[in-house]
Amino acid sequence: MDMFRILVVDDEVDFLETIVNRLKKRKLFATGVTSGEQALALLKEQLFDVIILDIKMPGGMDGIETLREIKKIQPLVEVILLTGHASVETSIEGMKLGAFDYCLKPIKFEDLLQKMAAAFGKKSTHDKKIRDAKIQELIRYPSKVFDQD
Amino acid sequence: MAFYQRKFIYKNLKRKITTIILCVAIFPLIFLGETIYYRFAKTYEEKIEDQIKYRTRSLSDAVEIFLRERTAILATIVDTRSFDDLKQQENLSRMFKVISRRTDGLIDLGVIDSAGQHLAYSGPYNLKGLNYFQQAWFNEVMTKGKYISNVYMGYRQLPHFVIAVRGYSNGRGWILRATVDSDIFNQLVRTAQTGMSGDAYIINKNGIYQTAPRFSGKILGKSNISLTLFGQGTTVAEKIKANSKTKHVAGTWLKNNEWLLVITQDVGDEKGGLLTTRNTEIIIIVFGCLAIIMTTFFAMRIIFNHLEEVDKGISELNDQLIQSDKMAALGKMATGIAHEINNPLAIIGEKAGWMRDLLDEEKFQESENFKEYEQSVDKIEEHVERARKITHNMLGFARRMEHRLDDVDINNVLNQTIELLQSHAQTNNIQISKDFQFELPIIASDQSQLQQVFLNLINNAIDAVEKDGLIEVKTRKKDSQIVVAITDNGPGIDEEHLKKVFDPFFTTKETGKGTGMGLSVSYNIIKKLGGTIKAESKLSEGAVFSIKIPIKIPEKK
Numbered sequence: 001m002d003m004f005r006i007l008v009v010d011d012e013v014d015f016l017e018t019i020v021n022r023l024k025k026r027k028l029f030a031t032g033v034t035s036g037e038q039a040l041a042l043l044k045e046q047l048f049d050v051i052i053l054d055i056k057m058p059g060g061m062d063g064i065e066t067l068r069e070i071k072k073i074q075p076l077v078e079v080i081l082l083t084g085h086a087s088v089e090t091s092i093e094g095m096k097l098g099a100f101d102y103c104l105k106p107i108k109f110e111d112l113l114q115k116m117a118a119a120f121g122k123k124s125t126h127d128k129k130i131r132d133a134k135i136q137e138l139i140r141y142p143s144k145v146f147d148q149d
Numbered sequence: 150m151a152f153y154q155r156k157f158i159y160k161n162l163k164r165k166i167t168t169i170i171l172c173v174a175i176f177p178l179i180f181l182g183e184t185i186y187y188r189f190a191k192t193y194e195e196k197i198e199d200q201i202k203y204r205t206r207s208l209s210d211a212v213e214i215f216l217r218e219r220t221a222i223l224a225t226i227v228d229t230r231s232f233d234d235l236k237q238q239e240n241l242s243r244m245f246k247v248i249s250r251r252t253d254g255l256i257d258l259g260v261i262d263s264a265g266q267h268l269a270y271s272g273p274y275n276l277k278g279l280n281y282f283q284q285a286w287f288n289e290v291m292t293k294g295k296y297i298s299n300v301y302m303g304y305r306q307l308p309h310f311v312i313a314v315r316g317y318s319n320g321r322g323w324i325l326r327a328t329v330d331s332d333i334f335n336q337l338v339r340t341a342q343t344g345m346s347g348d349a350y351i352i353n354k355n356g357i358y359q360t361a362p363r364f365s366g367k368i369l370g371k372s373n374i375s376l377t378l379f380g381q382g383t384t385v386a387e388k389i390k391a392n393s394k395t396k397h398v399a400g401t402w403l404k405n406n407e408w409l410l411v412i413t414q415d416v417g418d419e420k421g422g423l424l425t426t427r428n429t430e431i432i433i434i435v436f437g438c439l440a441i442i443m444t445t446f447f448a449m450r451i452i453f454n455h456l457e458e459v460d461k462g463i464s465e466l467n468d469q470l471i472q473s474d475k476m477a478a479l480g481k482m483a484t485g486i487a488h489e490i491n492n493p494l495a496i497i498g499e500k501a502g503w504m505r506d507l508l509d510e511e512k513f514q515e516s517e518n519f520k521e522y523e524q525s526v527d528k529i530e531e532h533v534e535r536a537r538k539i540t541h542n543m544l545g546f547a548r549r550m551e552h553r554l555d556d557v558d559i560n561n562v563l564n565q566t567i568e569l570l571q572s573h574a575q576t577n578n579i580q581i582s583k584d585f586q587f588e589l590p591i592i593a594s595d596q597s598q599l600q601q602v603f604l605n606l607i608n609n610a611i612d613a614v615e616k617d618g619l620i621e622v623k624t625r626k627k628d629s630q631i632v633v634a635i636t637d638n639g640p641g642i643d644e645e646h647l648k649k650v651f652d653p654f655f656t657t658k659e660t661g662k663g664t665g666m667g668l669s670v671s672y673n674i675i676k677k678l679g680g681t682i683k684a685e686s687k688l689s690e691g692a693v694f695s696i697k698i699p700i701k702i703p704e705k706k
Contacts, residue, residue: 012492018499025506084491104544106495106537109502
């Protein structure tokens with residue numbers, strides 16, 4: 001099985017650190033950043049499976065903007081929006097932009113793990129489909145180079 | 150404006166409008182009635198006067214003709230027969246027989262010479278040989294040629310009058326004289342004595358009765374009627390008062406203004422028809438006025454009751470709007486607070502979780518206070534969870550009221566609602582028991598609106614029970630519906646109120662406590678969601694509110 005790579009984006013350092021620590025404690029590959037900009041920079045270098053993204057991050061890009069950019073860089077990554085400031089508008093916009101789920105803080109850690117597992121499940125199915133399609137393509141056009149994965 | 154102030158204004162307005170309508174409707178009716186009556190009475194009186202005048206004229210004509218006819222008979226005899234012929238007793242008797250056969254009213258016939266000697270006589274009395282030379286009428290007839298006497302007693306001691314005509318023989322005058330039957334003359338006049346009070350009689354210019362009056366007085370008696378009332382030779386109708394009664398009196402001078410024919414009639418007698426008309430009119434006006442008054446009062450009551458009700462409704466709606474504004478503001482505030490608390494709460498929760506993760510490590514488990522730590526972390530997590538539920542509930546209730554479909558777990562919504570009301574119920578020692586069907590299907594419905602309905606119903610149940618009671622919340626799946634029943638053991642609702650519980654503004658709570666909108670809003674929400682809501686209750690047996698919600702399976706996302 002592939003390594004489960006998680007990125008947590010939250011301006012609240014205490015929350016961010018604790019979540020990352022708890023994920024790592026469960027032998028998961030987790031990285032934390034405190035702003036949308038940092039997240040985007042990291043995404044350009046590294047692939048992730050699931051991103052936990054805070055919506056309200058004062059002083060920089062907010063969650064919705066970040067989500068829009070994330071989907072441009074890594075369209076297949078699954079994003080779970082997590083916020084203390086729930087609103088119908090942002091939740092609808094988030095879902096339209098392709099977020100996997102929308103959760104309200106505080107959330108039980110176990111529930112969050114379940115949601116991440118579901119998101120990862122979806123992504124791996126998707127990845128497998130792409131892989132299969134690429135294999136088919138390789139069979140048909142052997143000259144094409146299999147670039148990633 | 151307070152309701153009692155408006156009530157006062159309405160009362161005032163009602164009084165004013167009622168007064169105006171009554172004035173406008175009743176006064177013209179009475180005025181019209183009076184005018185019609187006045188005109189009618191005037192016409193009626195004129196008609197009565199005309200009638201009595203006409204009767205007087207007709208009778209006076211009849212009397213004049215009667216006298217003229219008899220005078221003409223005598224004059225014809227005098228002109229066609231000689232004195233010598235008629236002074237023979239046999240000839241006179243034959244002549245009287247012939248006259249009696251052709252005409253009535255003459256009692257006897259006599260021939261008197263220029264010396265006043267009664268030469269021949271045919272009749273029931275023995276008057277032959279009597280001398281009339283000294284009598285006043287003898288001179289008069291000798292001078293004027295014709296003469297009709299007043300009624301008098303004479304030799305025969307019976308009321309009668311005579312007609313005498315003068316003739317000439319050998320340059321000397323003689324007289325043919327006849328006596329008129331008083332009975333026949335009386336009968337003629339009596340034909341005008343009509344009705345209950347009508348009288349007709351003839352008096353001479355000294356006021357002596359020439360015919361017998363019907364009331365008060367007898368023939369040859371003195372009448373107390375004032376002759377000056379009647380103009381010479383003309384017919385007039387006057388009213389005079391006698392015994393506080395009004396009479397119509399009509400008179401016509403007869404016989405060259407020597408006799409006066411008088412016809413009288415009591416006004417009341419003739420005005421019978423007028424009085425009936427007047428009574429009918431009064432009855433119609435009285436009933437008309439009563440109908441107007443009743444209709445006005447009745448209509449005013451209906452209109453103003455309706456107006457007051459509408460006004461009450463509007464004022465309650467205003468109160469309701471103010472209340473919902475307050476609620477909206479409160480909701481906004483609650484949302485703000487909930488959001489601000491959620492972040493620190495998340496950190497506390499995660500820190501506690503991290504502590505638990507660390508406690509799982511072996512070295513910590515050996516610590517002598519390990520159990521204490523573990524319990525503390527448990528407690529922190531428990532209370533974070535409690536606080537989480539509260540803030541999440543607050544956000545759920547503050548959500549807008551637009552109708553949208555969520556995936557709704559009815560049991561879960563009920564749990565949230567009960568949790569929210571739990572402390573309120575516990576303060577009043579009310580136990581809320583749950584009897585939920587396990588694994589109800591998740592349905593597509595509006596969670597926040599359903600939550601509002603449940604909140605209304607459970608809150609009402611708590612208010613109904615007041616203290617020390619039991620509320621049971623039950624869910625069941627029945628065919629294609631989910632049934633939610635909320636039962637309380639409060640005082641129940643009487644039959645009359647039960648019919649109205651879902652009406653807007655209906656409340657049995659004290660003023661200011663209930664808006665009367667809760668159940669009405671609930672009813673509308675459930676209807677909009679395609680379900681039904683029903684209230685069942687009996688006094689002192691508690692109440693059951695049951696809601697049936699259709700099971701609509703949410704579309705797969």
